[in-house]
Ligand SMILES: [Zn+2]
């Protein structure tokens with residue numbers, strides 16, 4: 429099969445390799461490029477040591493099964509959760525399954541013609557989808573956004589700081605949920621995209637208050653600035669990742685006297701993946717507008733470069 433192999437920062441190579449042969453084999457139809465893939469491509473990542481196949485947002489067709497999987501038959505189109513919690517460990521019992529210590533995983537990245545996985549993982553991770561459509565690559569990133577909405581709780585207006593692919597997905601999801609949303613973004617390309625999608629830009633929001641503010645840009649120096657714009661009892665959510673050992677300078681006044689919650693979220697749990705699939709099936713048109721480009725594996729470097737220069741939202745790769 430053809431696979432896009434990451435060989436080190438800014439090094440990708442289309443290679444021929446054996447089709448993986450665990451219990452369940454999926455022929456990948458399309459994959460989305462995630463911020464994590466971009467970060468890894470640019471600077472490397474402690475979790476992805478080269479040579480390795482990246483990618484974890486995909487859907488495809490079930491083409492091999494060594495034994496029966498309840499509800500799944502050969503030829504089914506499925507979305508694939510890249511990891512799923514065990515449901516039994518301390519973290520799962522505590523209600524934070526996204527932090528499960530015993531997750532099962534898809535064996536390799538999905539920037540390849542095929543992926544495979546254990547039967548144990550497949551039983552929980554494969555979700556049947558109704559049609560062969562790019563929008564189903566968005567189930568995984570939407571699941572991460574829904575984890576964020578769970579941390580926020582009830583709210584009627586949100587400010588998203590950072591209008592990249594994930595910030596825009598947060599805004600698109602808020603619109604689907606009937607929540608007022610505006611986005612802070614400086615890049616021209618992204619601002620034009622957001623305007624074209626009727627997503628409000630917030631240019632003078634210093635005096636405004638929001639029930640929730642989502643930091644979808646990893647600039648720690650902005651956190652304290654925006655804390656003041658959170659309504660009493662509201663939430664500031666650290667949605668973007670920050671490097672370990674970085675520090676936040678935060679005035680505790682808002683956290684104590686105004687009871688503003690400062691939360692983070694990372695990844696998703698099975699329930700968010702299921703909920704994301706339901707939202708996308710119910711309103712695919714709302715979500716598919718996040719996909720702005722499609723490329724073949726051979727054009728992957730161009731795709732990563734567009735993302736890096738803030739000239740694209742979600743990019744789809746196919747073999
Ligand atoms: Zn992702």
Ligand SMILES: [Zn+2]
Nearest residue numbers: 514517520528
């Ligand atoms: Zn667990």
